[in-house]
Amino acid sequence: MHYLPLLFCLLLCTCVRAQTGTPAMPRPEHPKPQFERAKWLNLNGAWDFRIDYSNTGEERNFVGDAAAYDRRITVPFPPESRLSGVEHLDFMDAVWYRRQFSVPAGWRQDRVILHFGAVDYLAKVWVNGQHIGNHYGGSASFELDVTDQLRDGVNDLVVKAEDDVRSRVQPAGKQSLNFGNTGCCKYTRTTGIWQTVWLEARPASYLESARVVPDLDNERFTVRPVFRQLPAGFRFQTTVFDAAGREVLRQTDQANSHLVQQLPLVQPRTWSPADPYLYDLRFALLDPSGRVVDEVKSYAGMRKIHQVGxxxxxxxxxxxxxxxxxxxxxxxxxxxxxxxxxxxxxxxxxxxxxxxxxxxxxxxxxxxxxxxxxxxxxxxxxxxxxxxxxxxxxxxxxxxxxxxxxxxxxxxxxxxxxxxxxxxxxxxxxxxxxxxxxxxxxxxxxxxxxxxxxxxxxxxxxxxxxxxxxxxxxxxxxxxxxxxxxxxxxxxxxxxxxxxxxxxxxxxxxxxxxxxxxxxxxxxxxxxxTFWLPEYASSAIRGGGRAKWGYGKTASAVEDKIAExxxxxxxxxxxxxxxxxxxxxxxxxxxxxxxxxxxxxxxxxxxxxxxxxxxxxxxxx
The missing domain is CATH 3.20.20.80 (Glycosidases)
Structure with missing residues (x-):
């Protein structure tokens, strides 16, 4: 019976590589459109899942025991949601996820980075039984380099999420601290993985991030790149394109840890609600011979926000x-x-x-x-x-x-x-x-x-x-x-x-x-x-832990109040x-x-x- 998860994984990976998005692949789009590489692999879809009510899964070796997982879940939807296929609404102090994946053959010489859009709250990650890192925080994205833990063929990925929302030390937003929705505005909780999980291939030397700052008054963008494993003699190049795909500017500078690249534009077109104009950007890391080692697609808007008095x-x-x-x-x-x-x-x-x-x-x-x-x-x-x-x-x-x-x-x-x-x-x-x-x-x-x-x-x-x-x-x-x-x-x-x-x-x-x-x-x-639902026209209704009520018996009466x-x-x-x-x-x-x-x-x-x-x-x- 252990061949079934493997078969499912291989079929799923085939669908993912096509990057076309199928019913088996929820949320197939690239999750980071401002920093996009060509080589990436979406890991959304069906995963093995287990609720660990006593938070003893590490002691009981859930990391290495595939039989410990008693149900399936659809990632990236949280287990409280209908779309996850679980819809468990009680507190879950710990949950476990497991799936298998294969790295594409074209990534053999690359660094492989595992990305999580968000996991609420403390995420612990293992690849092939080796613990590779933790992340604290239910909303921030994070990444882990898994290259050294990978093996040829099929790899095992295990994620544990601990979520003590009642601890009063972890931010929870509007998540209810009671069993159900309560008060004016506390709602269903979100536990574990709730945004896209994906793999990305990067070269040994790569662009880690790029802070793009619009400077409208001086008609330029400034770019502050951050590099990893940067040898001497490498250069950093930014190409700016207009909305029609025409090259506007290409700037190349020696790459170093303190580079601030200047991208002057002639009569730049501003970004605003009336005209949300965006420039496309292409970042490239070049070796001493001029060969492109790493390339990232991005975009930016030329806009200024400030206050005076x-x-x-x-x-x-x-x-x-x-x-x-x-x-x-x-x-x-x-x-x-x-x-x-x-x-x-x-x-x-x-x-x-x-x-x-x-x-x-x-x-x-x-x-x-x-x-x-x-x-x-x-x-x-x-x-x-x-x-x-x-x-x-x-x-x-x-x-x-x-x-x-x-x-x-x-x-x-x-x-x-x-x-x-x-x-x-x-x-x-x-x-x-x-x-x-x-x-x-x-x-x-x-x-x-x-x-x-x-x-x-x-x-x-x-x-x-x-x-x-x-x-x-x-x-x-x-x-x-x-x-x-x-x-x-x-x-x-x-x-x-x-x-x-x-x-x-x-x-x-x-x-x-x-x-x-x-x-x-x-x-x-x-x-x-201003509270109102069509039901208010006929009767009062109650539910969800508080009375639902409205100020008007008709929609137009409420519109009048909003207008005033x-x-x-x-x-x-x-x-x-x-x-x-x-x-x-x-x-x-x-x-x-x-x-x-x-x-x-x-x-x-x-x-x-x-x-x-x-x-x-x-x-x-």
């Missing part, structure tokens, strides 16, 4: 942010989109009702989402799923886990032009104890973000207490437009700065900037949240943007513009007029 500027023109909250959940895939088309569709849905971008809420979105945002001209604030940790930061491990994975996230995604701000924390307020630790932690996270990427503003804490930030963000779910308007009528002199202070510390907040002073862009980072609230923001001369809650319903939280399965709840034309209405200050000054 209380205004945000895109390409040196003021811009009003018309954002929607997107939590990135799917009914059948949980955190994993069922297809690449589904990622694109969510952006198209948002654009269709007047939004020009999204706050990507409490989740690190996969690289393919950012790719589509780049292609479609969709602005985003990239956020970290920091919920679930001890917010007092009295547990040093919690802070270290956030800092490390946040760094990995920024470094993975910093080349995407669609990302215009970083949001490491969400709704952090004054803790009941440990305010000094909290203060130090927030400042450290801000400084880390600024050191990694000085080109984007930082929304350090979306909503509530602000300690060190570039953008002042507020959350206000008032449903009365008159009250909503009065709250912000006197900005910046108004004392109204936050909707809730759940842990009011009184005098302990002395010395902290708890009142907006007018020097930063002021963004209503969450508002609306939004007009308060677009009419205000000191408000720089908004984030409407939210794009889709998510389980028990039914305040979406669209249902959980992406069906419209309101009149799209009217919503487009509401969210796309001109703001008070818009236009060049």
């Amino acid at each position: 209380n205004r945000i500027f895109l390409n040196n023109e003021p811009i009003f942010l018309r954002f929607v909250l997107d939590q990135g959940y799917y009914p059948d895939g949980v955190w994993t989109a069922p297809s690449d088309a589904a990622l694109k569709k969510d952006i198209e849905l948002a654009l269709s009702v007047g939004f020009n971008g999204a706050r990507l809420h409490e989740k690190v979105f996969e690289e393919r989402f950012h790719y589509w945002a780049d292609k479609l001209g969709y602005l985003t604030w990239a956020e970290f799923p920091d919920w679930g940790i001890d917010r007092s930061y009295n547990a040093p491990e919690a802070l270290l886990n956030v800092q490390r994975e946040w760094r990995e996230t920024i470094q993975r995604d910093w080349n995407h032009p669609s990302i215009i701000a970083w949001t490491p924390l969400n709704e952090v307020h004054s803790p009941k104890q440990g305010l000094e630790n909290y203060d130090r932690a927030v400042r450290e996270i801000y400084d880390l973000t600024r050191a990694l990427d000085p080109t984007r503003p930082i929304n350090t804490t979306s909503g509530f207490l602000h300690i060190k930030t570039d953008i002042w963000t507020v959350h206000d779910y008032s449903q009365n437009a008159k009250t909503f308007r009065e709250n912000y009528a006197q900005l910046p002199d108004s004392a109204y700065y936050v909707n809730w202070d759940w842990y009011n510390q009184g005098d302990t907040l002395a010395g902290y900037q708890t009142k907006y002073d007018g020097t930063l862009p002021y963004v209503m980072d969450e508002y609306g949240g 609230l939004t007009k308060v923001l677009t009419d205000h001369p000191l408000i720089a943007g908004f984030t409407y809650t939210q794009l889709t319903d998510v389980h028990q939280e039914v305040n979406g513009i669209f249902t959980f399965d992406r069906k419209p709840k309101f009149n799209p034309q009217r919503l487009r007029a509401i969210f796309g209405a001109p703001a008070a200050y818009e236009g060049p000054r």
Whole structure:
């Protein structure tokens, strides 16, 4: 019976090599379109699987015992999802995966790199029974060099994922700490592998990464490459192509560890929501004879994002942010989109009702989402799923886990032009104890973000207490437009700065900037949240651990309320943007513009007029 997995693997590998995508190969597209080599092998599909309830699989030798795996799972979907074929909704402290693969004959002389888009939370990896490495972090991508562990023919790959979401030291985002969906906004968990697993072939000397920085004011890109095993005499070459495939520029420099390559462009075409123009890039590592040793395809957008006083500027023109909250959940895939088309569709849905971008809420979105945002001209604030940790930061491990994975996230995604701000924390307020630790932690996270990427503003804490930030963000779910308007009528002199202070510390907040002073862009980072479903017209419904309720008996009545609230923001001369809650319903939280399965709840034309209405200050000054 042990021949069956081998036969399945060989058939699957044949399908993968064709790279055409078949029903046996979910999510067949290249998972890293900004850094793509020709030689790669998708490992998605059917794997052997085992839930390790007691977390004793290492002791019981699950690494070497193929018979220990009692079911199959479809990777890259998490075991909680329907698409995985498992749909186990209880807590899983540890899960095991196993599959076999063969390395293509053309890779014999290459380094073979094993990639994981994301594994929640602690991933341990073995190849042919040899432990090759661990990775901590449920959202950041990672890679391992498996070359020295490979053998001719069939290889065994085993992955263990440990996920103690209730430990309060690992970031969890909106994952529920209870058995089921609970409260206003805690949902089905994601355990183990939830993004594409793939192999890549690289030469002995290769380009490890390339940071591409657009410099609009000086009409150039700068490229900061990082190399591995770089001999003397090698050169680094970047070729820039326009959208029609014509070569615009070719720059070749001596390759070294401190190279900063300059790519001057004549009258560069900018990237913006109105014109999401992208330049294609080709990076090449050349040996002393000029032979191409390594080659990587990429792309970049020429855009500038900055702030002056209380205004945000895109390409040196003021811009009003018309954002929607997107939590990135799917009914059948949980955190994993069922297809690449589904990622694109969510952006198209948002654009269709007047939004020009999204706050990507409490989740690190996969690289393919950012790719589509780049292609479609969709602005985003990239956020970290920091919920679930001890917010007092009295547990040093919690802070270290956030800092490390946040760094990995920024470094993975910093080349995407669609990302215009970083949001490491969400709704952090004054803790009941440990305010000094909290203060130090927030400042450290801000400084880390600024050191990694000085080109984007930082929304350090979306909503509530602000300690060190570039953008002042507020959350206000008032449903009365008159009250909503009065709250912000006197900005910046108004004392109204936050909707809730759940842990009011009184005098302990002395010395902290708890009142907006007018020097930063002021963004209503969450508002609306207007609950409604067609069922409300006939009766109240309950479910999912909380009452579902709505403000209106008809869709048009809710549209009226959305229009009133939004007009308060677009009419205000000191408000720089908004984030409407939210794009889709998510389980028990039914305040979406669209249902959980992406069906419209309101009149799209009217919503487009509401969210796309001109703001008070818009236009060049």
